[in-house]
Amino acid sequence: MNPDRGVLRKLKGLLGKMPMMLTCQEFEDFVLDYFEGTLTAKENAIFKMHLLVCTDCKRYLAAYKRSVELGQNLFKEPNSPVPDDMPEDLVQAILAAKESEPELGP
Amino acid sequence: MDDTENNPRDSTALEQAIREHGPAMLAVARRLLRNEEDARECVQDAYLRAFTKSDQFDGRSTFRTWLHRIVVNSALGLLRKRKRSAVQTLDGLLPEFDANGCRIEPMWQIDEPLEKVLENRLVRDTVHQSIDKLPDIYRIVLLLRDIEGYSTEEVAQLLDTNVAVVKTRLHRARAALKRLLEPLWTGGEI
Known part of the structure:
Protein backbone atom coordinates (compact mmCIF):
# COMPACT_ATOMS: atom_id res chain seq x y z
CA MET A 1 0.00 0.00 0.00
CA ASN A 2 1.15 3.51 -0.73
CA PRO A 3 2.62 4.91 2.59
CA ASP A 4 0.62 8.13 2.24
CA ARG A 5 -2.53 6.14 1.75
CA GLY A 6 -1.68 4.02 4.80
CA VAL A 7 -1.38 7.15 6.96
CA LEU A 8 -4.59 8.47 5.50
CA ARG A 9 -6.43 5.27 6.38
CA LYS A 10 -5.08 5.39 9.94
CA LEU A 11 -6.33 8.96 10.26
CA LYS A 12 -9.69 7.94 8.84
CA GLY A 13 -9.85 5.08 11.34
CA LEU A 14 -9.16 7.55 14.18
CA LEU A 15 -11.73 9.97 12.82
CA GLY A 16 -14.29 7.17 12.88
CA LYS A 17 -13.76 6.78 16.62
CA MET A 18 -14.71 10.39 17.36
CA PRO A 19 -18.17 11.22 18.74
CA MET A 20 -20.94 11.16 16.12
CA MET A 21 -18.59 9.52 13.63
CA LEU A 22 -18.43 5.98 12.27
CA THR A 23 -15.70 3.73 10.98
CA CYS A 24 -16.44 2.09 7.63
CA GLN A 25 -17.01 -1.18 9.46
CA GLU A 26 -19.65 0.46 11.67
CA PHE A 27 -21.13 2.23 8.66
CA GLU A 28 -21.79 -1.19 7.11
CA ASP A 29 -24.34 -2.01 9.82
CA PHE A 30 -26.50 0.94 8.73
CA VAL A 31 -26.54 0.34 4.99
CA LEU A 32 -29.66 -1.82 4.76
CA ASP A 33 -31.70 0.43 7.04
CA TYR A 34 -30.53 3.44 5.04
CA PHE A 35 -32.01 1.95 1.87
CA GLU A 36 -35.11 0.78 3.74
CA GLY A 37 -35.58 4.32 5.05
CA THR A 38 -35.67 3.05 8.62
CA LEU A 39 -32.74 4.97 10.11
CA THR A 40 -33.63 7.42 12.86
CA ALA A 41 -32.90 11.10 12.15
CA LYS A 42 -29.76 10.90 14.32
CA GLU A 43 -28.54 7.70 12.63
CA ASN A 44 -29.22 9.21 9.23
CA ALA A 45 -27.18 12.30 10.10
CA ILE A 46 -24.25 10.17 11.34
CA PHE A 47 -24.50 7.97 8.25
CA LYS A 48 -24.40 10.95 5.92
CA MET A 49 -21.55 12.55 7.86
CA HIS A 50 -19.46 9.45 7.21
CA LEU A 51 -20.28 9.64 3.50
CA LEU A 52 -18.96 13.20 3.43
CA VAL A 53 -15.53 12.09 4.60
CA CYS A 54 -15.24 8.63 3.05
CA THR A 55 -14.97 8.16 -0.70
CA ASP A 56 -14.57 4.38 -0.31
CA CYS A 57 -17.97 4.08 1.38
CA LYS A 58 -19.50 6.53 -1.06
CA ARG A 59 -18.28 4.35 -3.92
CA TYR A 60 -19.38 1.20 -2.09
CA LEU A 61 -22.87 2.59 -1.55
CA ALA A 62 -23.24 3.50 -5.24
CA ALA A 63 -22.08 0.03 -6.29
CA TYR A 64 -24.36 -1.66 -3.75
CA LYS A 65 -27.31 0.40 -4.98
CA ARG A 66 -26.52 -0.41 -8.59
CA SER A 67 -26.29 -4.13 -7.81
CA VAL A 68 -29.68 -4.07 -6.07
CA GLU A 69 -31.21 -2.19 -9.00
CA LEU A 70 -29.77 -4.66 -11.49
CA GLY A 71 -31.32 -7.54 -9.58
CA GLN A 72 -34.65 -5.77 -9.19
CA ASN A 73 -34.89 -4.91 -12.87
CA LEU A 74 -33.39 -8.07 -14.35
CA PHE A 75 -36.69 -9.85 -14.84
CA LYS A 76 -38.75 -6.83 -15.73
CA GLU A 77 -39.89 -6.15 -19.24
CA PRO A 78 -38.60 -5.34 -21.78
CA ASN A 79 -35.32 -6.96 -20.73
CA SER A 80 -36.74 -10.27 -19.78
CA PRO A 81 -40.33 -10.61 -20.93
CA VAL A 82 -42.25 -13.53 -19.49
CA PRO A 83 -42.99 -15.99 -22.29
CA ALA A 97 -53.97 -34.27 -11.99
CA LYS A 98 -56.97 -32.16 -11.05
CA GLU A 99 -59.34 -34.71 -12.60
CA SER A 100 -57.76 -37.46 -10.54
CA GLU A 101 -58.12 -35.45 -7.31
CA PRO A 102 -61.08 -36.50 -5.15
CA GLU A 103 -63.93 -33.99 -5.31
CA LEU A 104 -64.15 -31.73 -2.32
CA GLY A 105 -67.34 -30.76 -0.64
CA PRO A 106 -68.68 -27.19 -0.95
CA MET B 1 -60.04 -8.47 -15.31
CA ASP B 2 -62.59 -9.68 -12.81
CA ASP B 3 -60.59 -11.92 -10.50
CA THR B 4 -63.60 -13.91 -9.47
CA GLU B 5 -63.64 -15.25 -13.03
CA ASN B 6 -60.25 -16.76 -12.38
CA ASN B 7 -61.21 -18.67 -9.29
CA PRO B 8 -60.42 -22.22 -10.41
CA ARG B 9 -63.45 -24.02 -9.01
CA ASP B 10 -64.11 -25.82 -12.26
CA SER B 11 -61.97 -27.20 -15.08
CA THR B 12 -62.66 -24.36 -17.48
CA ALA B 13 -61.74 -21.73 -14.93
CA LEU B 14 -58.69 -23.75 -13.91
CA GLU B 15 -57.53 -24.05 -17.50
CA GLN B 16 -58.06 -20.33 -18.03
CA ALA B 17 -56.08 -19.60 -14.85
CA ILE B 18 -53.27 -21.89 -15.99
CA ARG B 19 -53.01 -20.30 -19.42
CA GLU B 20 -53.27 -16.75 -18.12
CA HIS B 21 -51.00 -16.89 -15.10
CA GLY B 22 -49.00 -20.06 -15.75
CA PRO B 23 -46.07 -18.49 -17.62
CA ALA B 24 -45.42 -15.96 -14.85
CA MET B 25 -45.81 -18.64 -12.17
CA LEU B 26 -43.42 -20.94 -14.02
CA ALA B 27 -40.91 -18.08 -14.24
CA VAL B 28 -41.11 -17.56 -10.46
CA ALA B 29 -40.65 -21.28 -9.82
CA ARG B 30 -37.67 -21.42 -12.18
CA ARG B 31 -36.00 -18.51 -10.42
CA LEU B 32 -36.45 -20.04 -7.00
CA LEU B 33 -35.67 -23.64 -7.89
CA ARG B 34 -33.12 -23.29 -10.73
CA ASN B 35 -34.30 -26.60 -12.10
CA GLU B 36 -36.87 -27.09 -14.86
CA GLU B 37 -38.27 -30.36 -13.57
CA ASP B 38 -38.69 -29.01 -10.03
CA ALA B 39 -40.22 -25.80 -11.38
CA ARG B 40 -42.86 -27.74 -13.32
CA GLU B 41 -43.61 -29.92 -10.30
CA CYS B 42 -43.91 -26.77 -8.19
CA VAL B 43 -46.35 -25.09 -10.58
CA GLN B 44 -48.47 -28.21 -10.87
CA ASP B 45 -48.54 -28.58 -7.11
CA ALA B 46 -49.43 -24.90 -6.69
CA TYR B 47 -52.36 -25.04 -9.12
CA LEU B 48 -53.72 -28.16 -7.45
CA ARG B 49 -53.40 -26.47 -4.06
CA ALA B 50 -55.11 -23.38 -5.46
CA PHE B 51 -57.90 -25.59 -6.79
CA THR B 52 -58.42 -27.52 -3.57
CA LYS B 53 -58.18 -24.38 -1.45
CA SER B 54 -60.11 -22.07 -3.72
CA ASP B 55 -62.63 -21.49 -0.94
CA GLN B 56 -59.82 -19.79 0.98
CA PHE B 57 -59.40 -17.16 -1.72
CA ASP B 58 -61.21 -14.28 -0.09
CA GLY B 59 -60.66 -11.65 -2.75
CA ARG B 60 -58.63 -9.37 -0.48
CA SER B 61 -55.72 -9.70 -2.91
CA THR B 62 -55.86 -10.38 -6.62
CA PHE B 63 -56.05 -14.00 -7.68
CA ARG B 64 -52.61 -13.64 -9.26
CA THR B 65 -51.08 -12.41 -5.97
CA TRP B 66 -52.74 -15.26 -4.09
CA LEU B 67 -51.51 -17.80 -6.62
CA HIS B 68 -48.00 -16.29 -6.61
CA ARG B 69 -47.81 -16.85 -2.87
CA ILE B 70 -48.92 -20.46 -3.27
CA VAL B 71 -46.20 -21.00 -5.91
CA VAL B 72 -43.59 -19.45 -3.60
CA ASN B 73 -44.72 -21.63 -0.69
CA SER B 74 -44.67 -24.70 -2.89
CA ALA B 75 -41.15 -23.85 -4.12
CA LEU B 76 -39.93 -23.26 -0.58
CA GLY B 77 -41.39 -26.63 0.40
CA LEU B 78 -39.48 -28.31 -2.41
CA LEU B 79 -36.27 -26.51 -1.44
CA ARG B 80 -36.66 -27.71 2.15
CA LYS B 81 -37.09 -31.28 0.93
CA ARG B 82 -33.98 -31.07 -1.22
CA LYS B 83 -30.66 -32.02 0.24
CA ARG B 84 -29.24 -28.63 1.20
CA SER B 85 -26.04 -27.63 -0.47
CA ALA B 86 -23.01 -27.91 1.81
CA VAL B 87 -21.91 -24.41 0.81
CA GLN B 88 -23.96 -21.91 2.78
CA THR B 89 -21.28 -19.33 3.50
CA LEU B 90 -20.38 -16.13 1.72
CA ASP B 91 -16.66 -16.43 2.40
CA GLY B 92 -14.72 -13.95 0.31
CA LEU B 93 -17.86 -12.18 -0.88
CA LEU B 94 -18.54 -9.84 2.02
CA PRO B 95 -17.10 -6.33 2.46
CA GLU B 96 -13.52 -6.16 3.63
CA PHE B 97 -11.96 -3.76 6.12
CA ASP B 98 -8.41 -3.12 7.24
CA ALA B 99 -7.15 -3.03 10.83
CA ASN B 100 -8.34 0.59 11.17
CA GLY B 101 -11.91 -0.40 10.27
CA CYS B 102 -11.48 1.30 6.88
CA ARG B 103 -13.18 -0.22 3.85
CA ILE B 104 -11.12 -1.85 1.12
CA GLU B 105 -13.05 -1.03 -2.03
CA PRO B 106 -12.06 -1.26 -5.67
CA MET B 107 -12.73 1.58 -8.10
CA TRP B 108 -16.06 1.21 -9.86
CA GLN B 109 -17.11 2.78 -13.13
CA ILE B 110 -20.84 3.39 -12.85
CA ASP B 111 -21.49 5.98 -15.49
CA GLU B 112 -24.12 4.45 -17.72
CA PRO B 113 -27.81 4.71 -16.86
CA LEU B 114 -29.36 1.51 -15.52
CA GLU B 115 -31.64 1.04 -18.54
CA LYS B 116 -28.67 1.21 -20.87
CA VAL B 117 -26.67 -1.27 -18.78
CA LEU B 118 -29.55 -3.73 -18.78
CA GLU B 119 -29.64 -3.73 -22.57
CA ASN B 120 -26.31 -5.53 -22.47
CA ARG B 121 -26.88 -9.28 -22.65
CA LEU B 122 -23.55 -10.01 -20.93
CA VAL B 123 -24.57 -7.87 -17.96
CA ARG B 124 -27.98 -9.55 -17.67
CA ASP B 125 -26.47 -13.02 -17.90
CA THR B 126 -23.81 -12.14 -15.33
CA VAL B 127 -26.39 -10.75 -12.88
CA HIS B 128 -28.55 -13.84 -13.37
CA GLN B 129 -25.62 -16.23 -12.88
CA SER B 130 -24.34 -14.26 -9.90
CA ILE B 131 -27.69 -14.50 -8.12
CA ASP B 132 -27.71 -18.24 -8.84
CA LYS B 133 -24.26 -18.57 -7.27
CA LEU B 134 -25.45 -17.34 -3.88
CA PRO B 135 -26.07 -20.00 -1.25
CA ASP B 136 -29.79 -20.80 -0.96
CA ILE B 137 -30.38 -19.13 2.41
CA TYR B 138 -29.23 -15.80 0.95
CA ARG B 139 -30.43 -16.30 -2.63
CA ILE B 140 -34.01 -17.01 -1.59
CA VAL B 141 -34.23 -13.90 0.61
CA LEU B 142 -32.80 -11.75 -2.19
CA LEU B 143 -35.23 -13.21 -4.74
CA LEU B 144 -38.29 -12.88 -2.53
CA ARG B 145 -37.47 -9.37 -1.35
CA ASP B 146 -35.83 -7.70 -4.34
CA ILE B 147 -37.29 -9.56 -7.29
CA GLU B 148 -40.64 -11.04 -6.26
CA GLY B 149 -41.44 -7.87 -4.35
CA TYR B 150 -42.41 -9.17 -0.92
CA SER B 151 -41.87 -6.93 2.09
CA THR B 152 -39.28 -7.85 4.71
CA GLU B 153 -42.09 -8.89 7.07
CA GLU B 154 -43.72 -11.06 4.40
CA VAL B 155 -40.40 -12.77 3.63
CA ALA B 156 -39.94 -13.49 7.33
CA GLN B 157 -43.41 -15.03 7.41
CA LEU B 158 -42.82 -17.11 4.27
CA LEU B 159 -39.53 -18.42 5.63
CA ASP B 160 -40.88 -18.91 9.12
CA THR B 161 -38.20 -16.73 10.65
CA ASN B 162 -37.94 -13.22 12.08
CA VAL B 163 -37.40 -9.83 10.47
CA ALA B 164 -33.89 -9.40 11.91
CA VAL B 165 -32.72 -12.62 10.27
CA VAL B 166 -34.24 -11.59 6.94
CA LYS B 167 -32.57 -8.17 7.10
CA THR B 168 -29.16 -9.66 7.91
CA ARG B 169 -29.41 -12.20 5.09
CA LEU B 170 -30.73 -9.63 2.63
CA HIS B 171 -27.88 -7.23 3.31
CA ARG B 172 -25.27 -9.99 3.02
CA ALA B 173 -26.86 -11.30 -0.17
CA ARG B 174 -26.83 -7.83 -1.73
CA ALA B 175 -23.25 -7.20 -0.63
CA ALA B 176 -22.19 -10.58 -2.04
CA LEU B 177 -24.02 -9.89 -5.30
CA LYS B 178 -22.19 -6.59 -5.53
CA ARG B 179 -18.90 -8.39 -5.05
CA LEU B 180 -19.77 -10.98 -7.69
CA LEU B 181 -20.64 -8.21 -10.14
CA GLU B 182 -17.46 -6.26 -9.56
CA PRO B 183 -15.65 -7.65 -12.62
CA LEU B 184 -18.32 -6.01 -14.78
CA TRP B 185 -17.38 -2.57 -13.52
CA THR B 186 -13.74 -2.93 -12.67
CA GLY B 187 -12.69 -4.54 -15.93
CA GLY B 188 -11.77 -7.83 -14.26
CA GLU B 189 -12.51 -11.33 -15.47
CA ILE B 190 -16.12 -12.46 -15.11
Whole structure:
Protein backbone atom coordinates (compact mmCIF):
# COMPACT_ATOMS: atom_id res chain seq x y z
CA MET A 1 0.00 0.00 0.00
CA ASN A 2 1.15 3.51 -0.73
CA PRO A 3 2.62 4.91 2.59
CA ASP A 4 0.62 8.13 2.24
CA ARG A 5 -2.53 6.14 1.75
CA GLY A 6 -1.68 4.02 4.80
CA VAL A 7 -1.38 7.15 6.96
CA LEU A 8 -4.59 8.47 5.50
CA ARG A 9 -6.43 5.27 6.38
CA LYS A 10 -5.08 5.39 9.94
CA LEU A 11 -6.33 8.96 10.26
CA LYS A 12 -9.69 7.94 8.84
CA GLY A 13 -9.85 5.08 11.34
CA LEU A 14 -9.16 7.55 14.18
CA LEU A 15 -11.73 9.97 12.82
CA GLY A 16 -14.29 7.17 12.88
CA LYS A 17 -13.76 6.78 16.62
CA MET A 18 -14.71 10.39 17.36
CA PRO A 19 -18.17 11.22 18.74
CA MET A 20 -20.94 11.16 16.12
CA MET A 21 -18.59 9.52 13.63
CA LEU A 22 -18.43 5.98 12.27
CA THR A 23 -15.70 3.73 10.98
CA CYS A 24 -16.44 2.09 7.63
CA GLN A 25 -17.01 -1.18 9.46
CA GLU A 26 -19.65 0.46 11.67
CA PHE A 27 -21.13 2.23 8.66
CA GLU A 28 -21.79 -1.19 7.11
CA ASP A 29 -24.34 -2.01 9.82
CA PHE A 30 -26.50 0.94 8.73
CA VAL A 31 -26.54 0.34 4.99
CA LEU A 32 -29.66 -1.82 4.76
CA ASP A 33 -31.70 0.43 7.04
CA TYR A 34 -30.53 3.44 5.04
CA PHE A 35 -32.01 1.95 1.87
CA GLU A 36 -35.11 0.78 3.74
CA GLY A 37 -35.58 4.32 5.05
CA THR A 38 -35.67 3.05 8.62
CA LEU A 39 -32.74 4.97 10.11
CA THR A 40 -33.63 7.42 12.86
CA ALA A 41 -32.90 11.10 12.15
CA LYS A 42 -29.76 10.90 14.32
CA GLU A 43 -28.54 7.70 12.63
CA ASN A 44 -29.22 9.21 9.23
CA ALA A 45 -27.18 12.30 10.10
CA ILE A 46 -24.25 10.17 11.34
CA PHE A 47 -24.50 7.97 8.25
CA LYS A 48 -24.40 10.95 5.92
CA MET A 49 -21.55 12.55 7.86
CA HIS A 50 -19.46 9.45 7.21
CA LEU A 51 -20.28 9.64 3.50
CA LEU A 52 -18.96 13.20 3.43
CA VAL A 53 -15.53 12.09 4.60
CA CYS A 54 -15.24 8.63 3.05
CA THR A 55 -14.97 8.16 -0.70
CA ASP A 56 -14.57 4.38 -0.31
CA CYS A 57 -17.97 4.08 1.38
CA LYS A 58 -19.50 6.53 -1.06
CA ARG A 59 -18.28 4.35 -3.92
CA TYR A 60 -19.38 1.20 -2.09
CA LEU A 61 -22.87 2.59 -1.55
CA ALA A 62 -23.24 3.50 -5.24
CA ALA A 63 -22.08 0.03 -6.29
CA TYR A 64 -24.36 -1.66 -3.75
CA LYS A 65 -27.31 0.40 -4.98
CA ARG A 66 -26.52 -0.41 -8.59
CA SER A 67 -26.29 -4.13 -7.81
CA VAL A 68 -29.68 -4.07 -6.07
CA GLU A 69 -31.21 -2.19 -9.00
CA LEU A 70 -29.77 -4.66 -11.49
CA GLY A 71 -31.32 -7.54 -9.58
CA GLN A 72 -34.65 -5.77 -9.19
CA ASN A 73 -34.89 -4.91 -12.87
CA LEU A 74 -33.39 -8.07 -14.35
CA PHE A 75 -36.69 -9.85 -14.84
CA LYS A 76 -38.75 -6.83 -15.73
CA GLU A 77 -39.89 -6.15 -19.24
CA PRO A 78 -38.60 -5.34 -21.78
CA ASN A 79 -35.32 -6.96 -20.73
CA SER A 80 -36.74 -10.27 -19.78
CA PRO A 81 -40.33 -10.61 -20.93
CA VAL A 82 -42.25 -13.53 -19.49
CA PRO A 83 -42.99 -15.99 -22.29
CA ASP A 84 -46.65 -15.70 -23.22
CA ASP A 85 -47.29 -19.39 -23.40
CA MET A 86 -47.25 -22.31 -21.05
CA PRO A 87 -45.85 -25.70 -22.09
CA GLU A 88 -48.94 -27.54 -23.31
CA ASP A 89 -47.90 -30.80 -21.68
CA LEU A 90 -47.73 -29.00 -18.32
CA VAL A 91 -51.21 -27.52 -18.82
CA GLN A 92 -52.55 -30.98 -19.61
CA ALA A 93 -50.65 -32.57 -16.71
CA ILE A 94 -52.22 -30.11 -14.25
CA LEU A 95 -55.72 -30.66 -15.68
CA ALA A 96 -55.24 -34.43 -15.57
CA ALA A 97 -53.97 -34.27 -11.99
CA LYS A 98 -56.97 -32.16 -11.05
CA GLU A 99 -59.34 -34.71 -12.60
CA SER A 100 -57.76 -37.46 -10.54
CA GLU A 101 -58.12 -35.45 -7.31
CA PRO A 102 -61.08 -36.50 -5.15
CA GLU A 103 -63.93 -33.99 -5.31
CA LEU A 104 -64.15 -31.73 -2.32
CA GLY A 105 -67.34 -30.76 -0.64
CA PRO A 106 -68.68 -27.19 -0.95
CA MET B 1 -60.04 -8.47 -15.31
CA ASP B 2 -62.59 -9.68 -12.81
CA ASP B 3 -60.59 -11.92 -10.50
CA THR B 4 -63.60 -13.91 -9.47
CA GLU B 5 -63.64 -15.25 -13.03
CA ASN B 6 -60.25 -16.76 -12.38
CA ASN B 7 -61.21 -18.67 -9.29
CA PRO B 8 -60.42 -22.22 -10.41
CA ARG B 9 -63.45 -24.02 -9.01
CA ASP B 10 -64.11 -25.82 -12.26
CA SER B 11 -61.97 -27.20 -15.08
CA THR B 12 -62.66 -24.36 -17.48
CA ALA B 13 -61.74 -21.73 -14.93
CA LEU B 14 -58.69 -23.75 -13.91
CA GLU B 15 -57.53 -24.05 -17.50
CA GLN B 16 -58.06 -20.33 -18.03
CA ALA B 17 -56.08 -19.60 -14.85
CA ILE B 18 -53.27 -21.89 -15.99
CA ARG B 19 -53.01 -20.30 -19.42
CA GLU B 20 -53.27 -16.75 -18.12
CA HIS B 21 -51.00 -16.89 -15.10
CA GLY B 22 -49.00 -20.06 -15.75
CA PRO B 23 -46.07 -18.49 -17.62
CA ALA B 24 -45.42 -15.96 -14.85
CA MET B 25 -45.81 -18.64 -12.17
CA LEU B 26 -43.42 -20.94 -14.02
CA ALA B 27 -40.91 -18.08 -14.24
CA VAL B 28 -41.11 -17.56 -10.46
CA ALA B 29 -40.65 -21.28 -9.82
CA ARG B 30 -37.67 -21.42 -12.18
CA ARG B 31 -36.00 -18.51 -10.42
CA LEU B 32 -36.45 -20.04 -7.00
CA LEU B 33 -35.67 -23.64 -7.89
CA ARG B 34 -33.12 -23.29 -10.73
CA ASN B 35 -34.30 -26.60 -12.10
CA GLU B 36 -36.87 -27.09 -14.86
CA GLU B 37 -38.27 -30.36 -13.57
CA ASP B 38 -38.69 -29.01 -10.03
CA ALA B 39 -40.22 -25.80 -11.38
CA ARG B 40 -42.86 -27.74 -13.32
CA GLU B 41 -43.61 -29.92 -10.30
CA CYS B 42 -43.91 -26.77 -8.19
CA VAL B 43 -46.35 -25.09 -10.58
CA GLN B 44 -48.47 -28.21 -10.87
CA ASP B 45 -48.54 -28.58 -7.11
CA ALA B 46 -49.43 -24.90 -6.69
CA TYR B 47 -52.36 -25.04 -9.12
CA LEU B 48 -53.72 -28.16 -7.45
CA ARG B 49 -53.40 -26.47 -4.06
CA ALA B 50 -55.11 -23.38 -5.46
CA PHE B 51 -57.90 -25.59 -6.79
CA THR B 52 -58.42 -27.52 -3.57
CA LYS B 53 -58.18 -24.38 -1.45
CA SER B 54 -60.11 -22.07 -3.72
CA ASP B 55 -62.63 -21.49 -0.94
CA GLN B 56 -59.82 -19.79 0.98
CA PHE B 57 -59.40 -17.16 -1.72
CA ASP B 58 -61.21 -14.28 -0.09
CA GLY B 59 -60.66 -11.65 -2.75
CA ARG B 60 -58.63 -9.37 -0.48
CA SER B 61 -55.72 -9.70 -2.91
CA THR B 62 -55.86 -10.38 -6.62
CA PHE B 63 -56.05 -14.00 -7.68
CA ARG B 64 -52.61 -13.64 -9.26
CA THR B 65 -51.08 -12.41 -5.97
CA TRP B 66 -52.74 -15.26 -4.09
CA LEU B 67 -51.51 -17.80 -6.62
CA HIS B 68 -48.00 -16.29 -6.61
CA ARG B 69 -47.81 -16.85 -2.87
CA ILE B 70 -48.92 -20.46 -3.27
CA VAL B 71 -46.20 -21.00 -5.91
CA VAL B 72 -43.59 -19.45 -3.60
CA ASN B 73 -44.72 -21.63 -0.69
CA SER B 74 -44.67 -24.70 -2.89
CA ALA B 75 -41.15 -23.85 -4.12
CA LEU B 76 -39.93 -23.26 -0.58
CA GLY B 77 -41.39 -26.63 0.40
CA LEU B 78 -39.48 -28.31 -2.41
CA LEU B 79 -36.27 -26.51 -1.44
CA ARG B 80 -36.66 -27.71 2.15
CA LYS B 81 -37.09 -31.28 0.93
CA ARG B 82 -33.98 -31.07 -1.22
CA LYS B 83 -30.66 -32.02 0.24
CA ARG B 84 -29.24 -28.63 1.20
CA SER B 85 -26.04 -27.63 -0.47
CA ALA B 86 -23.01 -27.91 1.81
CA VAL B 87 -21.91 -24.41 0.81
CA GLN B 88 -23.96 -21.91 2.78
CA THR B 89 -21.28 -19.33 3.50
CA LEU B 90 -20.38 -16.13 1.72
CA ASP B 91 -16.66 -16.43 2.40
CA GLY B 92 -14.72 -13.95 0.31
CA LEU B 93 -17.86 -12.18 -0.88
CA LEU B 94 -18.54 -9.84 2.02
CA PRO B 95 -17.10 -6.33 2.46
CA GLU B 96 -13.52 -6.16 3.63
CA PHE B 97 -11.96 -3.76 6.12
CA ASP B 98 -8.41 -3.12 7.24
CA ALA B 99 -7.15 -3.03 10.83
CA ASN B 100 -8.34 0.59 11.17
CA GLY B 101 -11.91 -0.40 10.27
CA CYS B 102 -11.48 1.30 6.88
CA ARG B 103 -13.18 -0.22 3.85
CA ILE B 104 -11.12 -1.85 1.12
CA GLU B 105 -13.05 -1.03 -2.03
CA PRO B 106 -12.06 -1.26 -5.67
CA MET B 107 -12.73 1.58 -8.10
CA TRP B 108 -16.06 1.21 -9.86
CA GLN B 109 -17.11 2.78 -13.13
CA ILE B 110 -20.84 3.39 -12.85
CA ASP B 111 -21.49 5.98 -15.49
CA GLU B 112 -24.12 4.45 -17.72
CA PRO B 113 -27.81 4.71 -16.86
CA LEU B 114 -29.36 1.51 -15.52
CA GLU B 115 -31.64 1.04 -18.54
CA LYS B 116 -28.67 1.21 -20.87
CA VAL B 117 -26.67 -1.27 -18.78
CA LEU B 118 -29.55 -3.73 -18.78
CA GLU B 119 -29.64 -3.73 -22.57
CA ASN B 120 -26.31 -5.53 -22.47
CA ARG B 121 -26.88 -9.28 -22.65
CA LEU B 122 -23.55 -10.01 -20.93
CA VAL B 123 -24.57 -7.87 -17.96
CA ARG B 124 -27.98 -9.55 -17.67
CA ASP B 125 -26.47 -13.02 -17.90
CA THR B 126 -23.81 -12.14 -15.33
CA VAL B 127 -26.39 -10.75 -12.88
CA HIS B 128 -28.55 -13.84 -13.37
CA GLN B 129 -25.62 -16.23 -12.88
CA SER B 130 -24.34 -14.26 -9.90
CA ILE B 131 -27.69 -14.50 -8.12
CA ASP B 132 -27.71 -18.24 -8.84
CA LYS B 133 -24.26 -18.57 -7.27
CA LEU B 134 -25.45 -17.34 -3.88
CA PRO B 135 -26.07 -20.00 -1.25
CA ASP B 136 -29.79 -20.80 -0.96
CA ILE B 137 -30.38 -19.13 2.41
CA TYR B 138 -29.23 -15.80 0.95
CA ARG B 139 -30.43 -16.30 -2.63
CA ILE B 140 -34.01 -17.01 -1.59
CA VAL B 141 -34.23 -13.90 0.61
CA LEU B 142 -32.80 -11.75 -2.19
CA LEU B 143 -35.23 -13.21 -4.74
CA LEU B 144 -38.29 -12.88 -2.53
CA ARG B 145 -37.47 -9.37 -1.35
CA ASP B 146 -35.83 -7.70 -4.34
CA ILE B 147 -37.29 -9.56 -7.29
CA GLU B 148 -40.64 -11.04 -6.26
CA GLY B 149 -41.44 -7.87 -4.35
CA TYR B 150 -42.41 -9.17 -0.92
CA SER B 151 -41.87 -6.93 2.09
CA THR B 152 -39.28 -7.85 4.71
CA GLU B 153 -42.09 -8.89 7.07
CA GLU B 154 -43.72 -11.06 4.40
CA VAL B 155 -40.40 -12.77 3.63
CA ALA B 156 -39.94 -13.49 7.33
CA GLN B 157 -43.41 -15.03 7.41
CA LEU B 158 -42.82 -17.11 4.27
CA LEU B 159 -39.53 -18.42 5.63
CA ASP B 160 -40.88 -18.91 9.12
CA THR B 161 -38.20 -16.73 10.65
CA ASN B 162 -37.94 -13.22 12.08
CA VAL B 163 -37.40 -9.83 10.47
CA ALA B 164 -33.89 -9.40 11.91
CA VAL B 165 -32.72 -12.62 10.27
CA VAL B 166 -34.24 -11.59 6.94
CA LYS B 167 -32.57 -8.17 7.10
CA THR B 168 -29.16 -9.66 7.91
CA ARG B 169 -29.41 -12.20 5.09
CA LEU B 170 -30.73 -9.63 2.63
CA HIS B 171 -27.88 -7.23 3.31
CA ARG B 172 -25.27 -9.99 3.02
CA ALA B 173 -26.86 -11.30 -0.17
CA ARG B 174 -26.83 -7.83 -1.73
CA ALA B 175 -23.25 -7.20 -0.63
CA ALA B 176 -22.19 -10.58 -2.04
CA LEU B 177 -24.02 -9.89 -5.30
CA LYS B 178 -22.19 -6.59 -5.53
CA ARG B 179 -18.90 -8.39 -5.05
CA LEU B 180 -19.77 -10.98 -7.69
CA LEU B 181 -20.64 -8.21 -10.14
CA GLU B 182 -17.46 -6.26 -9.56
CA PRO B 183 -15.65 -7.65 -12.62
CA LEU B 184 -18.32 -6.01 -14.78
CA TRP B 185 -17.38 -2.57 -13.52
CA THR B 186 -13.74 -2.93 -12.67
CA GLY B 187 -12.69 -4.54 -15.93
CA GLY B 188 -11.77 -7.83 -14.26
CA GLU B 189 -12.51 -11.33 -15.47
CA ILE B 190 -16.12 -12.46 -15.11
